[in-house]
Amino acid sequence: MLSRGHKPLMSESEFVSINPASGNELARHPALSPAETQEKILCCHQAFLKWQKSSAQDRASALLAIATQLEEDREQLACLITQEMGKPLRESRSELDKCAWVCRHFAAMGQQYLHEDGIELDQSRADVIASPLGLIFAVMPWNFPFWQVFRALAPALMVGNTLVLKGASNVPGCSQAIETLVRQAGLPDHVVCNLAIRAADTEKVIANPLVRGVTLTGSEAAGRAVAALAGRHLKKCVLELGGQDPYIILEDADVALASQKCVQSRMLCSGQVCIAAKRLIVVESVYDAFRSAVLQRLESVHSGDPMDEQCSLGPLARRDLRDQVHRQVQASLGKGCELIQGGMIPDQPGWWYPATVLDNVQPGSVVFDDEVFGPVVSLVRAKDETEAIALANMSRFGLGAAIFSANRSRALALASQQLQAGSIAINDFVKSDPRVPFGGCKDSGFGRELGKLGIHEFVNFKSIVMAD
DSSP, X not given: OOOTTOOOOOOTTEEEEEOTTTOOEEEEEEOOOHHXXXXXXXXXXXXXXXXXXXXXXXXXXXXXXXXXXXXXXXXXXXXXXXXXXXXXXXXHHHHHHHHHHHHXXXXXXXXXXXXXXXXXXXXXXXXXXXXXXXXXXXXXXSSSTTHHHHHHHXXXXXXXXXXXXXXXXXXXXXXXXXXXXXXXXXXXXXXXXXXXXXXXXXXXXXXXXXXXXXXEESOHHHHHHXXXXXXXXXXXXXXXXXXXXXXXXXXXXXXXXXXXXXXHHHHGGGGOOTTSOOEEEEEHHHHHHHHHHHHHHHTTOOBOOTTSTTOOBOOOSSHHHHHHHHHHHHHHHTTTOEEEEOOSOOSSSSOOOXXXXXXXXXXXXXXXXXXOXXXXXXEEEESSHHHHHHHHHOSSOOSEEEEEOSOHHHHHHHXXXXXXXXXXXXXXXXXXXXXXXXOXXXXXXXXXXSHHHHHHTTEEEEEEEEEO
């Protein structure tokens, strides 16, 4: 067992996966050399030259085969997710179900999304034709090691692109399993390739002229670095970065519903979700009632072995991530926030952190200003609706947001006209859906995934004008 503060022995030639629930080493995976990396990129490009010529029907059939393979391997893959990054097993199963869903959705809707009507001109006609862009480089995180990949993979393959994947270094088994699964589903070799490389190696991948687009889900720092590289090498990129999502509870809200949805959103994946309910902004008239309801809801949130069906709160994915969350909580206490519960590192193996509640959170505190990737509930008091909206927008982020109100038309108006976010829920928590474009604004990134807008991101639309 790894003691607290101990780092596993490893070299630049391998990745070590650690079970975050225990701190025990799971496996070691070899890293690719620079030459091996470039060879894989070449193989993926050669696969693209053939894959782009396949029919839309064949690509749809391939996505359906991947969905079936996901369903057949569901239990094995769910265990792998839970062991490598710590989320409760039932959440891992749900993640895989969603991956199968996104494959089936783009298999069914891909051709319709890519269809463009002709344009009648004065003496001619223009046709807009959707063509694949080429090889796409996906830089993906650890919190949803399958879903984040598949929401890029499914539309990319449906268009006719191929994909090379750099997964997070702490989930190397999941990344390799995706390449294996695609091959087992019967797709041609190298249509999807796993690149077992480190972050420092991404520059050479983006610089490779065979790579035509980059999609990244990750931190602000990673987004800025990748965007700069993509700009330097003139590669199209899509960025889904962090969020400090405000959930607004207005005076006419159903407090029971709002507390249930907010707690569910915040505790999902042990709070390690970009679109989680991170700042709960509550108007004065219902603040006390809402706080009491949240505390009551949290009584049913129990940590334990994430492989246990009853576990609802697993460990954080890495020790450094757990320690960062604790530092953010402690720093906020020095800014006037009040600790109601949690806020302590338990004396046990693994990277655990309890459900934590901070009261009277103010702008200028870390838990208000910066993304907190852990099970930390931040309660923010607003005197009225106007101040609640102002506090919600008082952020450099703009990924998700939510409004709880009995007045649906008023909530819709606030969401559409005043809130600064890419995805907004009314009387629910924000969740990604294969049918709905997903992405953010401000420092939460740019571009869209999923839906019609998502499949259009890595497409070369050819305008072909033919004279009469």
